[in-house]
Amino acid sequence: MNVVAGKDLPLAGLRIAITLPPHGWFGGVDYNFAIEMSDELRLLGAEVFDVDVAGFTSQNEVYIASVIEGLKTFRPDVAVSLPNALYILLCATREQKNVFRDILRVPTLMLWDHGLLQLPRQILNHNPSTPEESQKGAARRIRSVLNHPLYLHYSPDKGHIAALDALGIVPAGDVRFFLQPAYPNFVRYGYRTPPRNMFRSTVAFAGNVYLKAAEELPFRNQPLLAGIESRVIEAKKARLTECLWDLLMAEIGALDGATRKRLNLDGNQTFFWNFMHEEIELVGNTQVRLGVLTGLKREYDFYGNFMEPKSVASLRDRFRIRFLKCLDYFTELPLLFINSDVIVDVVNLGYNTGVSPKIMGCFACGGLILFDYKEDFRGIMGDVADQVMYRDVDDLNRLVEGFLANPHRRRDVSRYLQHRVVSEFSFGVLARRLLIDEPAWRR
Numbered sequence: 116m117n118v119v120a121g122k123d124l125p126l127a128g129l130r131i132a133i134t135l136p137p138h139g140w141f142g143g144v145d146y147n148f149a150i151e152m153s154d155e156l157r158l159l160g161a162e163v164f165d166v167d168v169a170g171f172t173s174q175n176e177v178y179i180a181s182v183i184e185g186l187k188t189f190r191p192d193v194a195v196s197l198p199n200a201l202y203i204l205l206c207a208t209r210e211q212k213n214v215f216r217d218i219l220r221v222p223t224l225m226l227w228d229h230g231l232l233q234l235p236r237q238i239l240n241h242n243p244s245t246p247e248e249s250q251k252g253a254a255r256r257i258r259s260v261l262n263h264p265l266y267l268h269y270s271p272d273k274g275h276i277a278a279l280d281a282l283g284i285v286p287a288g289d290v291r292f293f294l295q296p297a298y299p300n301f302v303r304y305g306y307r308t309p310p311r312n313m314f315r316s317t318v319a320f321a322g323n324v325y326l327k328a329a330e331e332l333p334f335r336n337q338p339l340l341a342g343i344e345s346r347v348i349e350a351k352k353a354r355l356t357e358c359l360w361d362l363l364m365a366e367i368g369a370l371d372g373a374t375r376k377r378l379n380l381d382g383n384q385t386f387f388w389n390f391m392h393e394e395i396e397l398v399g400n401t402q403v404r405l406g407v408l409t410g411l412k413r414e415y416d417f418y419g420n421f422m423e424p425k426s427v428a429s430l431r432d433r434f435r436i437r438f439l440k441c442l443d444y445f446t447e448l449p450l451l452f453i454n455s456d457v458i459v460d461v462v463n464l465g466y467n468t469g470v471s472p473k474i475m476g477c478f479a480c481g482g483l484i485l486f487d488y489k490e491d492f493r494g495i496m497g498d499v500a501d502q503v504m505y506r507d508v509d510d511l512n513r514l515v516e517g518f519l520a521n522p523h524r525r526r527d528v529s530r531y532l533q534h535r536v537v538s539e540f541s542f543g544v545l546a547r548r549l550l551i552d553e554p555a556w557r558r
Contacts, residue, residue, distance in 0.1 A: 124159060124160025125159055125160060125547050125551050126160040126161035126546070126547070126550060127160035127161070128160070129160070129161045129162070129192055129193070129550060130161070130162045130164070130189060130191045130192050130193075131156055131161045131162070131163050131164070131191060131192065131193055131194070131195055131550075132163075132164045132166060132186060132189065132191035132193075132194040132215070132219075132221065133149065133152070133153045133156070133163055133164070133165060133166065133194070133196075133197045134149065134166050134194075134196050134197050134202040134203055134205075135149050135150070135153070135165050135166065135167050135168060136149055136168050136169075136197075136202050137168055137172055141422075142421045142422065142444075144444050145199075145202075147300075147445050148197070148198035148298055148472075149198045149202075151298050151299045151300050151445075151542075152197045152198055152298065152299070152542055152546075153165060153197060154299065155299045155542055155543050155546065156195075156546060158543075159546060159547065161550075162189075164185065164186060164189045164191060166182055166186070166206060166214070168202050168205050168206060170182065171205050171206050171207060171214075174209055176209070179208060179214075182214070183214060183218060183219075186214065187219070191219070191221050192221075192556075193221060193222050193223070193550065193556045194215045194219075194221050194222070194223040194224070195223070195226070196223060196224065196225055196226060197226075198226075199226050199227060199228035199230075199233070200225035200226055200227050200228070200230060200233075200234060200268070201228070201233050201234065201237055203223055203225065204234070204237050204238065204260065205237070215265070216263055216265050216266065220265060221265065222265050222267060222556035222557075223265055223266055223267065224267050224269065224549055224550075224556060225267060225268045225269065226269050226271075226293075227268065227269060227271065227272070227275065227290075228271070228465075229275075229396075229463070229465035229466065230268075230270055230272070230279075231272070231274075231275040231278050231360065231465075231467070232388075232391065232392045232395060232396060232465055233465075234257070234261065235253070235257045235284075235388045236388060236389070236392050238256060238257050238260045238261070239253055239256060239257065239385050239388060241385040242385070242389040242392075243385055243386045243389055244333040244334075244389075245333060245337070245386070246337070246377065246378045246379040246384075246386050248386065249379040249384045249385050249386035249387075250384070250385045251384060252383065253382065253383050253384055253385045253387065253388060254282065254283065254284055254382045254383045255383070257284050258283075258284050258285070261284065261285050262284075262285060262289070267555050267556055268285065268289060268290040268291065269290070269291050269292070269293050269549065270290050270291070270292060270293070270469075271292070271293055271294060271295040271466075271469045271470075271491070272466050272468055272469030272491065273292055273467075273468050273469070273490070273491055274358055274361075274466075274467025274468035274469070274490075275466075275467055275468075275469070276290045276292065278360060278364075278467065282382040283382075284382070291555070292491075293545060293548075293549075294469075294470075294475075294491065294492070294495050294540050295469060295470050295471060295472055295474070295475050295540075296472070296475060296540050296541055296542040296544070296545045297472070297475040297476050297478065297479035297536050297537065297540060297541050297542065298472055298475075298476060298542055299541070299542055299543065300445050300449065301449055301452075301475075301476035301477075301479040301480050302537050302542075302543075304449035304450075304452075304453065304479075304480045304481075305453075305479050305480045305481045305533055305537060313447075313450045314418075314442070314447060314450045314451040314454055314455070315454045315455065316415070316416040316451065316454070316456070317413070317414075317415075317455070317456050317457070318411070318413045318414070318415040318455070318456065318458075318459060318515060318519075319415055319416045319417075319451060319455045319457075319458055319459070320404075320408055320415055320416070320417050320418070320419075320458070320459050320460065321418040321419045321442060321448060321451060321460075321473070322404065322419045322420075322460065322461075322463075322473070323400065323419055323421065323422045323423065324400060324401040324404050324405060324420065324423070324426070324430070325396075325397045325398075325400060325401045325423055325426075326401060326423065326426040326429050326430070327423055327426055327429075328397045328423065329397045329398045329401045329402070332393055332394075332397065332398065334390060334393070334394070337378075339374065339378060340378065340390070343363070343366045343367070344394055344398060346366060347359065347362045347363050347366055347394070348398065348399070348402045348403070350362050351399065351403055351464075352402070352403060355403075355407070355487045355488070355505075355506060355507055355508075356487070356488045356506050358464075358466075358467040358468065359394070359395050359403075359464045360395065361467070363391060363394060363395070367380045395464050395465055396463075396464070396465055399464040400461075400464050400465075403464060404461045405434060406508075407459075407461050407487075407508055407511065408434075408436070408459070408461075409434060410508035410511075410512075411459065411508075411511070411512065411515070412512050412515075412516075413512075413515055413516075413519075414437065415459060416437055416439050417430065417436045417437060417438045417439065418438075418439055418440060418441070418442050418448075418451060419441055419442065420438070420441060421441045424441060448476075449476070449480045451482075452476070452477040452480040452481075452482030452484070453480050453481055453482055455482065456518070456519060456522075457483055457484075457515055457518055457519065457525075458477055458482055458483065458484040458485070459484075459485050459486075459511065460473065460474065460477075460484055460485065460486040460487075461486065461487055462474065462486050462487055462489060466489070468489055468490040468491045469489060469491045469492070470486070470489050470491065470492050474486055474492070475536055475540060478529070478532040478535075478536040479536045479537050479541065480533070481529055481530065481533045482529060483503070483518060483525055483528065483529040485503055485504070485505060485511060485514050485515065485518075486504060486505070487504065487505060487506075488504045488505065488506050489504065492504070496532070496535065499528065499531060499535075502514075502528050503528065503532070
């Protein structure tokens with residue numbers, strides 16, 4: 116291989132095993148993310164072996180035996196869990212031997228997403244609806260899986276790192292931080308000339324709320340738990356800059372010891388992890404997003420809700436939301452980002468201090484997205500972050516009006532952030548950093 120080719124293909128010579136999620140999970144979004152990311156690794160010069168996680172979730176013994184033999188022949192240098200760390204955990208035999216950790220013994224990059232909520236939920240695989248159904252030993256079980264020398268943990272959220280460290284599960288020093296990258300599809304759209312008559316909005320929101328799932332949570336049948344939820348949601352709406360995990364932990368910490376024990380609200384109980392997951396992912400995302408959106412002074416278009424399409428009628432009738440359609444994440448959402456004057460967002464509450472791929476994808480396209488204050492983004496991007504983050508609904512309304520009144524400023528801010536995201540925080544840049552520039556997996 117000559118020197119020029121080596122520069123053009125920084126991953127040349129690397130053999131990488133990656134995971135492909137089951138096609139239908141999360142509306143197919145995770146599968147498509149993984150395809151995009153694996154293609155990017157190939158474009159950067161790597162040899163890539165795709166592992167279909169569906170063969171493991173269905174316990175297809177013929178497939179599992181075949182893929183193990185294929186991986187042994189391929190001899191990967193490193194594995195990368197795509198699109199996030201959840202999927203490597205699913206690649207286990209009937210005897211619960213993880214293919215990468217226990218059989219191949221290959222270093223594995225664990226790129227967290229909602230790691231604080233997502234990884235414990237998968238490891239425990241026990242989601243009790245009531246405190247009485249809880250099982251002990253949760254913290255030990257989570258530690259036993261995650262704290263392995265072959266797993267190299269990377270989190271896009273410093274708050275997640277701190278929370279798991281405080282619970283004694285994963286030491287903070289064992290997790291490396293990265294700013295959530297823009298995925299390849301959104302980077303490519305930023306260099307196209309899109310049709311201007313598609314998905315044209317002055318102000319738009321694109322995302323999910325979970326009206327039905329949140330309202331049917333059994334926790335609400337327990338007055339003490341319902342009280343915790345009510346107080347925490349009101350506190351979050353009043354103080355948008357505080358993360359819901361910390362507000363919940365403060366409420367739990369304020370309970371007397373006997374009550375906390377009776378409700379099994381500690382990190383060693385499986386009920387604690389299910390309660391935190393559902394209150395943040397379902398209730399929090401629904402109530403806080405609707406609280407912000409109904410506080411907008413400008414009319415806006417609502418796109419999305421592919422997770423609960425039957426809730427659209429309720430959104431229209433109860434909240435007077437102008438719902439337009441559910442967008443394809445990869446072919447239509449980028450066009451909304453590019454063609455709209457302002458995108459308004461409430462970052463998925465599963466993040467504590469970090470931002471979601473949606474934020475970075477919008478900027479990579481050349482769109483302008485306004486979102487609630489996130490410390491990690493501010494720390495990396497600097498002063499310009501203050502121009503696109505709001506601390507309360509009044510602040511959001513001021514930002515919306517300011518950008519709509521000054522399209523030149525909108526263009527300047529969006530173009531600057533597009534350049535930063537594409538040149539510094541694309542998935543391709545992250546892959547080069549983790550696999551070549553800072554190769555912790557080689558140690």
